[in-house]
Amino acid sequence: MKAAPTLPLGTWLHVFVRLFAVQGSYNYETMIGNGIAFAAEPAFRLLPGGRDGDAYHAAMARHSRYFNAHPYLAALAVGALVRAELDGEAGERVERFRTACCGPLGAAGDRLVWAGWLPFCSALALLAYGLGASAAGVLLTFVGTYNVAHVALRAWGLRAGYREGLKVASALGSPVLRTGPLHVARALAIVAGVALPLVLLRVRAGHPTPIGFELGLAALLAVALARWQARTDGWRVGVILLLLFFIYSVVR
Amino acid sequence: MMEPGTLVVLTGLGAVVGLDFVSFPQAMLSRPLVAATLAGAVCGNVTAGLLAGVLLECFALETMPFGASRYPEWGPASVAAGAVAAVPGADAELTARMLPFAVLAGLLGAMAGGQTLVWLRQFNLKVAARYRDELAAGDAAAVTSVQWTGLVIDFGRAGAVTALFLVVLLPLRDALLDGLNVGGHAASLTVVGVLAVGVGAGAIWKVVHSARGYEWYLAAGVALGSAAAVLL
Numbered sequence: 001m002k003a004a005p006t007l008p009l010g011t012w013l014h015v016f017v018r019l020f021a022v023q024g025s026y027n028y029e030t031m032i033g034n035g036i037a038f039a040a041e042p043a044f045r046l047l048p049g050g051r052d053g054d055a056y057h058a059a060m061a062r063h064s065r066y067f068n069a070h071p072y073l074a075a076l077a078v079g080a081l082v083r084a085e086l087d088g089e090a091g092e093r094v095e096r097f098r099t100a101c102c103g104p105l106g107a108a109g110d111r112l113v114w115a116g117w118l119p120f121c122s123a124l125a126l127l128a129y130g131l132g133a134s135a136a137g138v139l140l141t142f143v144g145t146y147n148v149a150h151v152a153l154r155a156w157g158l159r160a161g162y163r164e165g166l167k168v169a170s171a172l173g174s175p176v177l178r179t180g181p182l183h184v185a186r187a188l189a190i191v192a193g194v195a196l197p198l199v200l201l202r203v204r205a206g207h208p209t210p211i212g213f214e215l216g217l218a219a220l221l222a223v224a225l226a227r228w229q230a231r232t233d234g235w236r237v238g239v240i241l242l243l244l245f246f247i248y249s250v251v252r
Numbered sequence: 253m254m255e256p257g258t259l260v261v262l263t264g265l266g267a268v269v270g271l272d273f274v275s276f277p278q279a280m281l282s283r284p285l286v287a288a289t290l291a292g293a294v295c296g297n298v299t300a301g302l303l304a305g306v307l308l309e310c311f312a313l314e315t316m317p318f319g320a321s322r323y324p325e326w327g328p329a330s331v332a333a334g335a336v337a338a339v340p341g342a343d344a345e346l347t348a349r350m351l352p353f354a355v356l357a358g359l360l361g362a363m364a365g366g367q368t369l370v371w372l373r374q375f376n377l378k379v380a381a382r383y384r385d386e387l388a389a390g391d392a393a394a395v396t397s398v399q400w401t402g403l404v405i406d407f408g409r410a411g412a413v414t415a416l417f418l419v420v421l422l423p424l425r426d427a428l429l430d431g432l433n434v435g436g437h438a439a440s441l442t443v444v445g446v447l448a449v450g451v452g453a454g455a456i457w458k459v460v461h462s463a464r465g466y467e468w469y470l471a472a473g474v475a476l477g478s479a480a481a482v483l484l
Contacts (some may be wrong), residue, residue: 014405018327020276020277020278020400021275021276021277023274023275023276024275024276024399024400024402024403025277025374025376025379025380025398025401025402025403026274026275026376026397027373027374027376027377027402028373028377028404029380029381030377031400033451034380034395034399034402035399036316036363038393038396041392041395041396044385047341051392051400056390056392057345057390058390058393059390060390060391060392061387061388061389061390061396063388064387064395066389068319071278072278092385106319109398110318110319110391111315114317114318115316116317116459117317118280118362119313119455119456119459121280122283122285122309122312122313123313123456125285125307125309126285126310129302129306130389135289135292135293135298135301135302137300138285138306139286139289139290141264141288142280142285142286143279143280143281146279146280147279150278150279150280157410169463170433173357175324178420182463184330185459185460185463185466186460186463186466186469188459189456189462189466189467189469189473190468190469190470190472190473191473192313192452192453192456192470193453193456193469193470193471193472193473193474193475193476193477194473194474194476194480195408195473195476195477196310196449196452196453196456196474196480197449197451197474197477197480197481198477198480198481198484199270199306199445199448199449200312200445200446200449200481201481203303203306203307203441203444203448204323204438204441204442204445204447206344207438207442209443210482211481211482212441212482213453214445214446215478215481215482217389217446217450218445218446218449218450218477219444219450219453219474220450221335221447221450221451221453221454222449222450222454222457223454224450224454225450225451225454225455226454226457226458226461229454229458233314233315234311234314234450234455235311235312235314235315235324235359235451237451238311238359238447238448238451239356239359239360239363241443241447242352242355242356242359242443242444242447243356245301245352245443246352246353246356249352249431250428250431251406
């Protein structure tokens with residue numbers, strides 16, 4: 001595999017910033033396809049003939065079609081697609097790659113970010129709250145911790161994708177994506193387990209009665225929701241119970 | 253009633269966090285913990301906003317934005333919930349009595365906001381369809397137009413949704429201020445706290461139970477946290 005052509009720093013930054021808006025025109029037909037073309041466009045200007053060249057228009061047309069992946073890991077695809085286009089890969093090969101990488105990038109990102117890192121950072125911030133942190137402390141814990149990994153994941157994806165080109169499947173074997181979700185889930189279980197009782201303690205601060213009864217009720221509710229998980233969502237149950245309490249409060 | 257300037261700032265905040273949720277930059281400013289706390293700060297009661305945000309965050313643990321699935325939109329709803337919780341001049345007891353209403357408003361608002369996201373995606377599809385020929389020809393201006401239209405409409409949508417929530421909920425809150433009095437503030441905190449923590453714990457179990465043995469990590473954490481809560 002030949003070495004990747006060097007991209008100007010300005011082009012890198014341009015593509016990187018646009019990646020944050022990759023879902024800006026999300027729709028049920030092309031999903032984030034238009035966003036992929038939008039993000040990669042600054043790099044396509046380097047294709048032979050520039051903005052007026054056939055290669056540029058062919059690339060833009062190809063990449064504004066259907067594409068779906070986790071928005072953060074879409075960076076990996078954008079990096080690989082830019083490299084493929086600049087290497088002059090055949091259009092059919094690029095199309096096949098686009099089709100093949102949607103599923104793995106979606107599944108890996110959902111597992112690592114939506115089902116792992118995001119709830120972990122929420123739990124960490126809830127723990128900070130439960131331990132008595134100020135509003136600024138809670139917010140900084142959440143936003144800071146979450147976005148360090150968020151920005152790093154997008155930057156890594158773009159670099160790794162560009163470095164590997166259409167052979168980017170090897171990057172999907174990276175320890176971060178392979179075993180990372182398991183480590184994050186383990187940390188999430190422990191941190192959330194510690195945080196939630198402490199949240200209840202701080203929410204009811206100043207309450208004169210012991211907290212044990214309320215912890216028991218919360219545990220019962222959690223067990224019931226876990227058992228009924230296929231039938232209903234916990235937050236919907238919460239809406240109904242809160243509504244009943246609210247109506248009782250008003251009519252009493 | 254709230255000053256117009258505060259309403260404008262809250263609407264702007266709702267627009268920003270609504271845009272953040274899906275379109276740009278997905279930095280999770282839209283999470284209830286952030287949006288409700290900031291709304292409370294704008295209204296001069298950051299503690300009430302944080303309290304509403306923490307409780308809504310527990311509910312939000314269950315709803316992750318997987319792909320094209322339909323999910324609640326927390327940003328604008330959390331801004332409204334934070335503003336509802338931050339009753340001007342309220343003491344801790346009044347804030348506590350208003351909390352179930354604020355959280356309920358946040359949950360219902362999130363459901364309604366989620367529906368507007370579906371409409372946004374349908375609208376985006378119409379915009380893309382209008383440019384179909386240009387996109388097929390690789391016209392960069394069309395790609396940029398479709399992208400910017402989606403971003404601007406999402407920003408406007410989130411601002412409008414937030415303004416609607418505020419206009420409906422704040423007068424309702426003011427009308428209810430003297431009426432919600434079941435068991436005083438202690439019952440309110442107990443009900444809303446137990447519900448939020450119970451739903452949050454159930455949500456975490458759903459996430460971790462698929463990995464063998466991980467439920468024991470959760471059980472150990474709960475045991476540790478409960479012991480600390482009882483002893484503190």
